[in-house]
Amino acid sequence: MDTWRPSFASVAVLGLGLLVLRSIVRTLRPSLFPPGPPRLPIIGNLHQIPRTAPHIRFTEWNRTYGEVVGLLVFGQPALVLGSHRAVREILEKRAATSSLRPRLVMVEDVCQIGKFASLNSDMDLHKHYRRMFAHALGSRAVQTYWPIQMREMRRAVLEMLGATDDAAWLVCVKRAVASITSQIVYAYDAKTEDDAFIAKVTRILRSVEKTARPGEYIVEGLTFLKQLPTWFPGAGFKREGLRIKQDCRWLIDEPYDDVKQKLVAGEAAPCFVSNLLQDESGHFIADMEEEERVKWAAGVLFGGGTDTTVAAIQMFLVAMLLFPNVQKNAQAEMDRVIGKDRLPSLEDRELLPYCSALLQETLRWNPVVPLCIPHVLTQDEPYDGYVLPRGSIVIANSWALARDPAVYPDPEAFKPERFLAPDGKTLTSGEDGREVFGFGRRVCPGNYLAEASLFAFVCTFIWAANLTGSPEWDGAVPEFEGGIVNRPIHIPADIRPRTSHSQSLLKSTVLE
Numbered sequence: 001m002d003t004w005r006p007s008f009a010s011v012a013v014l015g016l017g018l019l020v021l022r023s024i025v026r027t028l029r030p031s032l033f034p035p036g037p038p039r040l041p042i043i044g045n046l047h048q049i050p051r052t053a054p055h056i057r058f059t060e061w062n063r064t065y066g067e068v069v070g071l072l073v074f075g076q077p078a079l080v081l082g083s084h085r086a087v088r089e090i091l092e093k094r095a096a097t098s099s100l101r102p103r104l105v106m107v108e109d110v111c112q113i114g115k116f117a118s119l120n121s122d123m124d125l126h127k128h129y130r131r132m133f134a135h136a137l138g139s140r141a142v143q144t145y146w147p148i149q150m151r152e153m154r155r156a157v158l159e160m161l162g163a164t165d166d167a168a169w170l171v172c173v174k175r176a177v178a179s180i181t182s183q184i185v186y187a188y189d190a191k192t193e194d195d196a197f198i199a200k201v202t203r204i205l206r207s208v209e210k211t212a213r214p215g216e217y218i219v220e221g222l223t224f225l226k227q228l229p230t231w232f233p234g235a236g237f238k239r240e241g242l243r244i245k246q247d248c249r250w251l252i253d254e255p256y257d258d259v260k261q262k263l264v265a266g267e268a269a270p271c272f273v274s275n276l277l278q279d280e281s282g283h284f285i286a287d288m289e290e291e292e293r294v295k296w297a298a299g300v301l302f303g304g305g306t307d308t309t310v311a312a313i314q315m316f317l318v319a320m321l322l323f324p325n326v327q328k329n330a331q332a333e334m335d336r337v338i339g340k341d342r343l344p345s346l347e348d349r350e351l352l353p354y355c356s357a358l359l360q361e362t363l364r365w366n367p368v369v370p371l372c373i374p375h376v377l378t379q380d381e382p383y384d385g386y387v388l389p390r391g392s393i394v395i396a397n398s399w400a401l402a403r404d405p406a407v408y409p410d411p412e413a414f415k416p417e418r419f420l421a422p423d424g425k426t427l428t429s430g431e432d433g434r435e436v437f438g439f440g441r442r443v444c445p446g447n448y449l450a451e452a453s454l455f456a457f458v459c460t461f462i463w464a465a466n467l468t469g470s471p472e473w474d475g476a477v478p479e480f481e482g483g484i485v486n487r488p489i490h491i492p493a494d495i496r497p498r499t500s501h502s503q504s505l506l507k508s509t510v511l512e
């Protein structure tokens with residue numbers, strides 16, 4: 001007797017049918033779901049979510065519907081958190097049930113790169129990663145990297161003084177930031193801007209970022225498509241996934257093996273990887289499982305740290321363009337405290353409260369990660385009379401938080417003073433513009449490192465350079481672009497040395 005065998009077409013039709021049914025049932029959500037914009041059958045709110053700058057639309061919705069906005073996309077509930085209270089209540093106080101990442105088909109099944117710490121949804125593995133990060137990137141540990149950060153950022157500013165436009169500055173800044181990360185993670189020093197290793201890693205991590213971008217792959221909605229064979233017409237995402245999988249294996253193995261070989265030969269310089277692999281007397285201590293964890297933890301640091309830090313430096317430059325008085329005030333503080341005969345360094349941070357506040361204001365004023373990387377709820381959670389359903393994707397709207405007038409009066413204005421105590425000498429406590437680093441158990445583990453890199457750049461730039469609008473600039477606010485990371489498209493400005501003395505002192509320090 002013939003037995004019935006499911007064909008691909010029958011599986012596809014069944015899958016699609018179930019999806020439609022689920023979408024219809026969920027579109028008729030009970031009233032305990034938080035309010036949000038009206039939805040269409042099946043697709044829900046999909047058509048209202050813009051591909052560019054969704055944080056602006058989300059912020060409008062937070063203002064219209066409340067601090068927790070409920071959305072549905074193909075039956076998948078999503079919550080947009082638009083207040084400090086909502087973020088504290090849901091992502092911090094209830095971190096035990098709101099710290100996982102959503103399980104993405106492209107990440108987990110197609111590319112099999114779910115072990116990257118920023119993407120992984122296995123809480124036990126995540127705890128291991130966070131211990132490693134705390135060990136290597138905690139507030140005290142990062143101080144050992146300050147000399148690397150100062151050296152690279154001074155070099156970046158010096159190179160920028162000789163570069164013609166913002167595209168050329170970007171090359172200098174990117175090289176410096178990538179080199180800081182590669183030295184800290186693998187003790188690898190990228191000396192030129194076209195370093196082949198950094199270029200390859202950057203290309204791979206771009207494609208990794210794409211796999212996690214909401215709405216990028218149809219297979220996230222129509223999950224049954226993951227069953228398509230690689231050769232099947234329309235299964236380009238599977239071929240792309242295979243390539244990303246192979247690239248990522250290279251990314252996590254190659255630089256790691258290099259450090260390990262040096263370690264065994266007794267030649268490894270201290271770095272994130274070598275520190276985690278040896279005990280105090282230099283003996284190799286990791287078993288295979290631990291080695292695998294160290295590889296994935298190291299690999300993700302490039303992805304997390306590079307684009308974000310570069311974009312924050314670009315935002316600082318935009319702020320200097322739009323708010324020349326702030327630049328003048330910072331230069332005045334620099335001249336008063338540091339003077340002309342030596343360069344500032346990270347050790348001077350407490351002596352330079354205005355410049356420190358200027359950095360906090362840069363992070364707040366135009367958050368480079370305006371929508372935090374999504375979390376997911378692992379159980380139903382009551383909130384303000386609503387029920388936030390298990391399985392909901394939770395997006396903290398850092399942009400809305402940073403623009404909340406109740407917390408930051410006159411939020412559009414760029415005012416470093418908002419972070420200064422009345423004496424003008426110390427930073428205020430309370431909200432400190434750090435919403436951009438995320439929340440709860442997923443808060444960015446690189447935040448101390450990032451802030452040190454940024455301050456190293458800001459203090460050197462303020463001391464050595466002066467930024468003014470270029471002749472072509474018409475006074476308009478530059479436009480911004482980006483998926484996860486928000487960055488200016490073009491900065492119409494000129495950068496000149498403040499004095500010839502400052503330029504030659506900077507040059508001699510960099511060449512030392």
Ligand code: HEM
Pocket residue numbers: 117118119181300301302304305306308309312368369372373374436437438439440441442443444445446447449450
């Ligand atoms: C201005 C610079 C940076 C910004 C704005 C930033 C922002 C963020 C944000 C918003 C998250 C998600 C937090 C959440 O889910 O709640 C995150 C996660 C992460 N960041 Fe950063 N980051 C920056 C620099 C760095 C640096 C320098 C590193 C490391 C070298 C780094 C490594 C990571 C990692 C590994 C994660 C994943 C954490 C996890 O899922 O547990 N970041 N970052």
